[in-house]
Amino acid sequence: MQYEGEHLLIGQIGHFLVLLSLVSAIVASISFYKSTQSKELQQAQNWLKLGRISFWMQALTVIAVFVTLYLVIYNHYFEYKYAHQHSKRSLDIQYLMSCFWEGQEGSFMLWAFWQGMLGLVLMRTAREWEAPVMGVISLAQVFLCSFLVGIYFFDIRIGTSPFVLMRNEFPDAPIFKDPSYLLKYLTDGNGLNILLQNYWMVIHPPILFLGFASAIVPFAFAIAGLWKKDFGGWVKPALPWTLFCGGILGLGIMMGAAWAYESLTFGGYWAWDPVENASMVPWLLTVAGLHTMLVYKSTGYSLKASFVFIPLGYLLVLYSTFLTRTGVLGDTSVHSFTGEGNSLYWHLLFMILTFSIITIVLYFVNRKAIPEIKKEESMNSREFWMFVGSLLFFVAASYIIILTSLAFANKLFGTQWAIGQDVEFVYNRVMILVTIVIALLSAITQYYKYKDTTRKYIWSNLFIPTVITLVIAGLISFFGNIDYDKYGIGFLVAIHVALWAAIYSTITNAFYIFKVMKGNLKAAGASISHVGFALMLVGILISSAKKELVSINRTGIAIPGLKDVKGKDENPLENITLIQGVPTEMGRYTVTYEADSAVKKNDRVFFKISFVSNDSTQGNKGKFYVYPNAFLVKGEKGMNLSSNPGAQHYLTHDIFVYITSWLNPDNIKDTASFQRYWVNKGDTVFYSKGYIVVDNILYANKHDNKDLPVVDSAWVSDLKIVSNDGRGYTAQPAYFVTNNQPSVKIDTVFTQNLLLTIGNAKEDKIELGIKESDAVMRYITLKAYLFPYINVLWIGVILMVIGFGVSIFKRIKR
Amino acid sequence: MKKLQIAALVVIAGAIAGLLTLTKDITTYDSIASARKKEGRYVHLIARLDKSIPVVYDPIKDPNYLSFQAIDSLGATTKVIYHNAKPAELEHSDRVVLKGQMNGQVFECKEILLKCPSKYKDDPTQQLKNLPNAVSSSN
Numbered sequence: 001m002q003y004e005g006e007h008l009l010i011g012q013i014g015h016f017l018v019l020l021s022l023v024s025a026i027v028a029s030i031s032f033y034k035s036t037q038s039k040e041l042q043q044a045q046n047w048l049k050l051g052r053i054s055f056w057m058q059a060l061t062v063i064a065v066f067v068t069l070y071l072v073i074y075n076h077y078f079e080y081k082y083a084h085q086h087s088k089r090s091l092d093i094q095y096l097m098s099c100f101w102e103g104q105e106g107s108f109m110l111w112a113f114w115q116g117m118l119g120l121v122l123m124r125t126a127r128e129w130e131a132p133v134m135g136v137i138s139l140a141q142v143f144l145c146s147f148l149v150g151i152y153f154f155d156i157r158i159g160t161s162p163f164v165l166m167r168n169e170f171p172d173a174p175i176f177k178d179p180s181y182l183l184k185y186l187t188d189g190n191g192l193n194i195l196l197q198n199y200w201m202v203i204h205p206p207i208l209f210l211g212f213a214s215a216i217v218p219f220a221f222a223i224a225g226l227w228k229k230d231f232g233g234w235v236k237p238a239l240p241w242t243l244f245c246g247g248i249l250g251l252g253i254m255m256g257a258a259w260a261y262e263s264l265t266f267g268g269y270w271a272w273d274p275v276e277n278a279s280m281v282p283w284l285l286t287v288a289g290l291h292t293m294l295v296y297k298s299t300g301y302s303l304k305a306s307f308v309f310i311p312l313g314y315l316l317v318l319y320s321t322f323l324t325r326t327g328v329l330g331d332t333s334v335h336s337f338t339g340e341g342n343s344l345y346w347h348l349l350f351m352i353l354t355f356s357i358i359t360i361v362l363y364f365v366n367r368k369a370i371p372e373i374k375k376e377e378s379m380n381s382r383e384f385w386m387f388v389g390s391l392l393f394f395v396a397a398s399y400i401i402i403l404t405s406l407a408f409a410n411k412l413f414g415t416q417w418a419i420g421q422d423v424e425f426v427y428n429r430v431m432i433l434v435t436i437v438i439a440l441l442s443a444i445t446q447y448y449k450y451k452d453t454t455r456k457y458i459w460s461n462l463f464i465p466t467v468i469t470l471v472i473a474g475l476i477s478f479f480g481n482i483d484y485d486k487y488g489i490g491f492l493v494a495i496h497v498a499l500w501a502a503i504y505s506t507i508t509n510a511f512y513i514f515k516v517m518k519g520n521l522k523a524a525g526a527s528i529s530h531v532g533f534a535l536m537l538v539g540i541l542i543s544s545a546k547k548e549l550v551s552i553n554r555t556g557i558a559i560p561g562l563k564d565v566k567g568k569d570e571n572p573l574e575n576i577t578l579i580q581g582v583p584t585e586m587g588r589y590t591v592t593y594e595a596d597s598a599v600k601k602n603d604r605v606f607f608k609i610s611f612v613s614n615d616s617t618q619g620n621k622g623k624f625y626v627y628p629n630a631f632l633v634k635g636e637k638g639m640n641l642s643s644n645p646g647a648q649h650y651l652t653h654d655i656f657v658y659i660t661s662w663l664n665p666d667n668i669k670d671t672a673s674f675q676r677y678w679v680n681k682g683d684t685v686f687y688s689k690g691y692i693v694v695d696n697i698l699y700a701n702k703h704d705n706k707d708l709p710v711v712d713s714a715w716v717s718d719l720k721i722v723s724n725d726g727r728g729y730t731a732q733p734a735y736f737v738t739n740n741q742p743s744v745k746i747d748t749v750f751t752q753n754l755l756l757t758i759g760n761a762k763e764d765k766i767e768l769g770i771k772e773s774d775a776v777m778r779y780i781t782l783k784a785y786l787f788p789y790i791n792v793l794w795i796g797v798i799l800m801v802i803g804f805g806v807s808i809f810k811r812i813k814r
Numbered sequence: 815m816k817k818l819q820i821a822a823l824v825v826i827a828g829a830i831a832g833l834l835t836l837t838k839d840i841t842t843y844d845s846i847a848s849a850r851k852k853e854g855r856y857v858h859l860i861a862r863l864d865k866s867i868p869v870v871y872d873p874i875k876d877p878n879y880l881s882f883q884a885i886d887s888l889g890a891t892t893k894v895i896y897h898n899a900k901p902a903e904l905e906h907s908d909r910v911v912l913k914g915q916m917n918g919q920v921f922e923c924k925e926i927l928l929k930c931p932s933k934y935k936d937d938p939t940q941q942l943k944n945l946p947n948a949v950s951s952s953n
Contacts, residue, residue: 388818416844419840576877577873
């Protein structure tokens with residue numbers, strides 16, 4: 001059949017480029033392998049040259065694949081499955097890149113792109129390590145490209161091409177019987193998950209994947225060290241790369257946290273979700289490895305530990321990918337990556353096993369030959385405490401990854417385990433102890449010298465920062481109102497201890513820069529990073545312990561006059577319903593749902609919510625507006641709401657609001673009818689929630705009132721509505737007659753669900769129509785949180801990354 | 815390496831102790847029938863929304879009260895009460911994981927995880943379902 005309107009050439013080019021990149025990666029791997037193994041110098045050089053050429057080719061083809069896929073998405077070629085599943089015409093242009101990482105193939109492509117770029121840098125800088133390091137990286141590149149080829153090997157499909165056509169993927173679908181299916185039916189795509197339509201999602205995935213990709217560099221150096229039997233020589237050239245990985249991966253993870261903070265609705269930057277954990281564990285191991293590498297470089301200790309931590313860091317990147325991409329996490333994660341089915345499962349498992357076996361075999365073959373110092377470290381030495389800290393990071397990482405793997409264990413062993421009631425606390429109560437020890441270690445360890453340190457030296461330097469800490473931490477502890485007692489006094493004490501330790505670490509490290517290093521910032525990378533890390537801990541501790549639910553609902557319902565017994569004081573419920581125009585007290589604020597946007601751009605509704613501080617001393621400064629918004633997603637039964645929080649940022653705290661429910665008035669069928677009463681001025685009529693007084697009736701007609709140009713006669717009423725809780729409202733429904741044709745002006749009292757009209761009129765008498773209907777009322781249900789001192793966390797992240805950068809710069813210059 | 819070994823042992827012992835204390839936090843995935851047998855114990859229930867019974871959620875009356883009927887793959891049903899806002903995609907979900915406990919005949923739910931077709935963008939059967947249908951759209 002000849003199909004109309006398809007653009008097949010670009011896809012064929014794309015698929016060809018994918019195959020070319022795979023082939024050149026294979027050639028590069030073999031060449032670098034041969035070059036490393038060659039005894040003869042000339043031969044090694046020849047192989048190296050071939051390796052370089054093919055790796056360049058590889059990197060360039062990956063870029064070309066990237067561009068090709070971008071063109072497919074950009075031009076809305078919906079005959080391609082990738083464009084159809086992940087984009088649509090109305091998508092803002094800045095989010096077109098986000099379409100890449102929504103899908104499996106695009107993510108692997110991004111990873112391969114970064115790995116290619118890192119390889120190009122390494123070919124220029126790695127010198128004598130080039131061949132073995134590039135051999136490892138090329139092998140990884142072979143795997144990454146193989147995820148994209150989508151070719152059949154007997155009956156098994158290897159990888160998934162991003163250039164497959166819809167009609168080839170779903171040959172049985174009836175629409176493809178029509179040669180002009182593309183012009184008739186596939187005119188638009190499914191669009192991008194709205195959670196990804198956020199500026200953080202444009203920048204967070206590339207940074208995170210650069211972090212993941214860079215984890216291979218220290219790994220490749222470690223393997224190269226074992227391979228070339230130069231067991232310690234790899235450490236020095238690998239150090240800047242380990243720092244790079246630590247900094248970028250850390251930054252990428254925290255950008256993800258910032259995204260979660262701003263656009264996910266679970267009210268925070270970290271939820272111990274498996275996907276978050278899986279990205280954090282490689283970072284912990286890389287940082288542990290970084291410290292043992294530093295120890296080795298300065299003292300000769302901890303080499304074996306580096307050979308454990310650094311490879312584990314990379315292998316855990318692969319394992320994390322496996323956990324999050326194959327759908328094994330299934331029921332445990334709110335993130336929605338799901339499986340390509342079994343093919344990807346085995347494919348990734350094969351990649352993990354390949355690299356694990358290479359590592360384990362090389363390590364155990366060389367185990368005896370790896371140099372080791374027999375004499376043990378002194379307890380007064382820096383290396384001792386650095387090692388203890390690294391070990392603790394390793395233990396923390398193990399704890400996290402074991403719990404995160406429960407779902408995978410269930411799959412393997414057919415069990416049914418899950419973490420129970422309080423997932424966050426299961427992690428937090430262990431991590432708080434880790435925090436205390438790590439913060440203390442990072443506070444004092446820099447004051448130790450390598451090999452041996454006198455007590456006197458340590459104390460003479462630590463005395464002043466210790467005193468400062470006692471004062472500052474004491475003040476915060478006693479006057480900071482940190483009284484998070486949900487988990488009892490023990491946990492509260494632990495929070496305070498951890499806070500003291502984190503503050504101590506901040507101050508000692510800052511002090512170290514200025515006192516011991518005499519303010520030489522270029523050499524102070526480690527201290528800057530430690531200040532940043534400690535500030536992160538301070539920010540995490542304070543903002544988590546003092547996080548406040550603003551929308552506390554103790555009555556179950558915020559509407560005056562109605563009571564509900566379900567909300568209890570000890571367990572306040574989290575949602576409050578706001579009726580348009582009715583100020584509602586919410587903790588320290590009075591909150592009003594002012595309006596919503598009539599214009600639904602891209603099916604998105606904006607809400608305007610005002611907050612007025614109840615603290616009267618603030619005057620007008622205490623008022624601000626928050627604009628949460630929500631996407632309306634088409635569902636089986638009408639529209640569904642997908643909420644996007646609105647926030648008001650202050651230096652010391654943020655206020656977050658998100659809509660949990662919205663009654664779209666357009667969707668309601670109005671079933672109630674008007675109750676009618678003949679009334680005179682001064683009469684009273686009752687309705688279900690109160691009564692209505694007819695304050696006045698103004699009657700006019702053309703004969704005795706010349707000011708009535710348009711209508712013949714008019715009745716305008718002045719109504720006073722008093723609800724059961726004593727609130728008063730007014731309404732002015734009216735009734736006009738022109739040429740014997742009546743017309744009415746209806747008035748409404750939103751908060752009382754009231755629709756008021758005049759159905760008929762005779763001189764000074766009117767027929768008042770009263771309707772009580774949900775359709776009148778506009779309301780939203782929302783949650784609001786207050787996060788204090790979250791900026792301390794973000795400043796900490798920035799400082800930590802700067803510190804990594806300074807250290808890299810220093811080490812490269814050397 | 816004596817001191818280091820001691821340090822390592824202490825740390826690892828601590829970790830094992832930490833994992834051991836977990837045992838009381840480890841729960842199981844259950845069917846409705848087996849959750850009934852463990853009344854009062856915190857479990858994860860895998861079920862789906864029973865669409866034959868209307869979902870009760872009226873934010874005007876109480877924004878923190880949701881009730882619906884869940885049915886599991888064995889056909890057992892239970893009423894579920896959730897003291898929080900209704901997840902927007904509840905009616906769309908084809909599977910829900912309910913965390914909470916049986917309380918008499920009612921499942922008191924503390925947390926709901928939804929598995930929605932819209933999330934399964936990479937699932938071929940769902941993709942096929944989402945395709946426009948030639949017969950109906952050409953009408």
